[in-house]
Amino acid sequence: MEEKLSITALNILETMLRIRIFEQELAEITPNKEFNCPVHLYVGQEAIASSVCENLTDQDYVFSTHRSHGHYIAKGGNLNRLMAEIFCRETGCSGGHGGSMHITDKSVGFIASSAIVAGTIPVAVGAALTAKRADNSQISVAFFGDGATDEGVFWESINIAALYELPILFVCENNLFSTHLPVSKRQANQDIGEKVSTFGYKVIKADGNDALEVYSKAKTAIEGIRRTHKPAFLEAMTFRWLAHVGPTEDLDIGYRRKKDVEYWRGRCPIKLINNQLIDTNKKNKDRIQEIEKKIKVEVADSIEFARTSALPSADRISHGLYN
């Protein structure tokens, strides 16, 4: 790995570790019932958000789903305000009105997440329309799962973005399942990228657990979008380690095998980039340890921040209905 790439790779690994440690600590405290809000954890998929967002600026728009913590963190969202929102506190990024599935930080271009499957996909296309009219190099990015491509509104959005040549990157994180149902039980042609390509898209497929592969493919795609204003589609294959919702592994329900979860745990995206960095330069080992130490403090602080923040008082209930 050349020096310049290794700096980028360290940045990506730092983001991945921030997401991993945040999610793992969150999983750890979820059973305490300090908050009731359901959480959809991103553990195992960190490479995708981290590597795509490494190519974005605060001016670029990002939209996400029910599984949004990773995207928010990768876009540079504030950890304290995220943890506080999950705890439904007044200091949360949505003032405690939304919880885990409804987060925002416009200051870094993380516009919104939604709990409705595919809900933010057309919205992200709308942001691309704004970007196109502003005629700068801004782009919009929609993150979503394979499940979202079951919805009609996904295909409507794909068509419109291509038709009007809008600067948007669609990022499909194909983790093989929509809750309990595998893609094979939901789609006649399971090659999502191939289907999208028939709309005239340049479709990029990547191993979603290989951060550097995602990074370089997303980089090429995003540079193309900025230059041409034409949309692109990235399908990254991955797997969620934990339950669809909550901190367990969902092994008791019978829709996935322990063997498969273990296989994917073995393909840990963090371990891969970590080893690549250490192979390049032994000194990176210490650097990574430093980074990890720093992040553990950040995450512990965010939990403390959330715990010591007040829940919204009753008079906040109407806040934000209209402007």
Add this chain to the structure above:
Amino acid sequence: MEKDDSVFQIGVGINTPWFVGQTMNGLLDRFSEERMIDTPVSENGVMGIAVGAAATGSRPIVTFPRMDFMHYAMDQLVNHAAFFNYTLGGNLPIPLTIRAMINRGGEQASQHSQALQSVFMHIPGLKVVMPSDPYDAKGMLLAAIEDNNPVLFIDDRWLYAEEEEVPADYFTSPLEGAKRLEEGKDVSLVASSYMVKEAKEAYAELKKKNISVELIDLRSISPLDTETIALSVRKTGRLVIVDGGWKTGGISAEIAAVISADCHSDLKKPVIRLGLPDLPAPAAKTLESVYYPNSSTVISAVQHMI
């Protein structure tokens, strides 16, 4: 499903225990994937497919594990399921059951909390029922399946812990008609679905305070049995309506309008309407606790009226 082979179930997530609150347990084993169709996340398509199956001799039951996801299905439900038969001159009955669950609380926020009965009550061509007890839950669901129209059967997960002896055999209970649960002379109290449970608690508390409440369970929202309510109001002269949905333009507004016209000279006090404030559901538990009406809300409204 045993009785009638044309009945099948379809919907997003129907074969997972966690989506449907254990209410489909064992059905997949008994009826196989052929009659228990767990679909892609494609609500509007699924709704339309059910309409088509119903138009051609099947009796589908479409389940929405949360009403919130029905917004995607609105076009097929309203423009097609509800209007087809009328618009096609009565030539295309749509014998369709839509089972929609209200699943709220637990800091799930606005998109995982909705109780949309009033939206659907507005749609001509749909029947909308909301049972409050196990007997009606079974009887009205079976009646909905037998009915030759689209019937929206709304069940509230906050009622899933309720227990009552119900006949083990097949039976139906009518899809229309309110039910007087308690006789009283001071105030008529009208509720539906989960709010009946809160209203029953209020009834018991108020009885201790010597306030005699006549309690009415709506059971059906469309058609709405205003006659049973009017009969009660002519006696009590006072009406409190409590609904688990938004207040503005909702069930309580409709009832209040009908009763103020039909019972104008009987009313001793203006009608009181209780419902959700006109806000999307907030997440934080402190806000949830002021957002949802409960038995205390009902008790103070009734006391205020007396």
